[in-house]
Amino acid sequence: MIKFTNLTGAEEIGSNSYLLEIDGTRVVLDAGMHPKREGHAAKPQYSLIGEKAPDAIFVTHSHLDHIGTLPVLQELYPSSPVYMTNGTAVLAEAMLHNSVNVMTSKRTSEGIVEYPFFTHGDLDRIVDGWTERSYNEAFRIGKHGEVMSVLYDAGHILGSCGVYLESPSGHSVLYTGDIQLEDQSMIPGADLPADGVDTLIIECTRGSAERAVHYTREKELERLASAISETLAANGAVLIPVFALGKSQELLYNIQKFKEEGKIPDVPVYFGGLGSKVTGIYDKLSDVTPRMNPGYRLKEVVETLPLPRQGKAPLRVSPGNIYLVSSGMMNEKTPSNSLAEQVLPKSNNAILFVGYCDPDSPAGALKATPPGELVKLREKGGQAVPRNCRVESFDFSGHAPREALVEYIHLLHPKRVVLVHGDPEAIEWMRDEVQRILPGMEIVIPEPGATYDLMD
Incomplete structure (x- = not known):
């Protein structure tokens, strides 16, 4: 049994966070903060997780739309282990401390009384609870280690990763996070699985932008x-x-x-x-x-x-x-x-x-x-x-162009695709193009707050 709940609260790029339930093991993927909303409206819908603490929290990278409310989530579920790469851990600490300063300033200048969501002291306390994992290192999560996990290089920024999860029944899920499949000047392109994925949860950031034909x-x-x-x-x-x-x-x-x-x-x-x-x-x-x-x-x-x-x-x-x-x-x-x-x-x-x-x-x-x-x-x-x-x-995006995303879906050929992290126009283009090249592919476009049963 695989269930997916969209916690983002917005049909656009924003407070990225998702609840994935795999044969009874509950995992939260990312804990973002919406860049265009303020106060409580900038948080994901964490109430949908319920009272039972997640078995694991994964953070794919250190941009605030993916880690901005991680301390809030950890405060709600202090017993849940948090996994990320070393690069993400070091960057996340710096980015979140800066976020405290920004939120404190907004409380003073704009009267947003909910800010800051957490303090510098809170951060100093919770970072000790982060568990760092290397790329391509297999490890197990869940009460009895039921689910096998691997972090793969996503090529987006330093430390970014995709999260691979394999259930006791053998169902495999890959959440890409933000990915760049091509080499950048400093960061190499993603090193993601080329096969063996049943459910692919993939970003669609650039789904509405056509790349120039002769771009290099x-x-x-x-x-x-x-x-x-x-x-x-x-x-x-x-x-x-x-x-x-x-x-x-x-x-x-x-x-x-x-x-x-x-x-x-x-x-x-x-x-x-x-x-x-x-x-x-x-x-x-x-x-x-x-x-x-x-x-x-x-x-x-x-x-x-x-x-x-x-x-x-x-x-x-x-x-x-x-x-x-x-x-x-x-x-x-x-x-x-x-x-x-x-x-x-x-x-x-x-x-x-x-x-x-x-x-x-x-x-x-x-x-x-x-x-x-x-x-x-x-x-x-x-x-x-x-x-x-x-x-x-100029086009120096850290996100893969839409054409490369579709090529990756075609290569991987999963049983189903869940399209996330994109404005409605971007999601629609991705859906139409995947349907065109892979007729019959199950495509899920999760609405904010909704839960979906993903069955074989």
């Missing part, structure tokens, strides 16, 4: 190098909004390679905050986690300059510099949002997006604004400024 990562890097070089040659400033975890490290590495190869001049790169702390973790684990370039330590090779600490000095843009700063969505009160207002009005400047931008975010609003028109990046305060600078987007 090498061509995209050349395009990025040219955009940076041309902007600097015009005595402009380059703003690259990035996420602190994953994208920052990829871009630091490539900007350094551009300099070494003479594709861009050796100009200052401003970088700091949480991204710098995460980069230190990437370096610390450079010899013990899968890498395209084992032993490469960014902080030993890449020279960067820190931005002034928030509130200590104004953020100022100067021509001839590269600003690699958070957040990737240019959310309010982040360096990329503040700097963008200075970069936008001048035609010799550039804002270069290197990842996904939610249409409802300030970055999404900017990308939708035609050249020359006014755009306002802050709801409270700030002023509308003309979009005169160069604005371009």
Whole structure:
């Protein structure tokens, strides 16, 4: 008997969390926090788990939409063991401590009385309960070790994994988490099972985005190098909004390679905050986690300059510099949002997006604004400024393109597919395409809060 309950509470990418019941063993997969909701609405529907503690909790990686409420879940079920890779454990501790700071600030500035969901002290206490497992290491969970488990490299960010579970009756389940099947600049592509999976639970993040026919990562890097070089040659400033975890490290590495190869001049790169702390973790684990370039330590090779600490000095843009700063969505009160207002009005400047931008975010609003028109990046305060600078987007996603996801499903040929972690349009495209190439395949699209019997 296999049952699956969607705990997310939203038909979109958000507070990712799922309850899987396998022949009586109950497992929670991920414990996220919704990036666009606040307070209790940002939590998964943990009440659906019930009073009985899960036999295990698995965390696939350290992005907050997958780990943001892990301390809340652990507080509810303190006896449940928590499994993750070493890379995820080290990164998760840093990301969750930063989340405490963000939530505390929002309690003060926005009056969200539920925040913070947990404290720094709570985190220091619960991390000792995390159990680290290596990739491809088989181990057993459940009261009597009934269910065999393996964590596979998911290729998304440092430490990311897919979770394989095999029941006493022989039914096998693979939950991919977030996956990238292709090599990135620093992180190798996923190393997931090629067969032997009955039920596949797979992400659909990029299901609504068609990749360009002639896309290659090498061509995209050349395009990025040219955009940076041309902007600097015009005595402009380059703003690259990035996420602190994953994208920052990829871009630091490539900007350094551009300099070494003479594709861009050796100009200052401003970088700091949480991204710098995460980069230190990437370096610390450079010899013990899968890498395209084992032993490469960014902080030993890449020279960067820190931005002034928030509130200590104004953020100022100067021509001839590269600003690699958070957040990737240019959310309010982040360096990329503040700097963008200075970069936008001048035609010799550039804002270069290197990842996904939610249409409802300030970055999404900017990308939708035609050249020359006014755009306002802050709801409270700030002023509308003309979009005169160069604005371009590049595809360096840590998520597999939809075509690769479908190819993997075709290769694996499971008995059923459960489509998760995608907006409705993305889920629908994935469903239609899987039905086209694998007619008769059982496809489950789980609604928030609903439970599904997955039978052979």
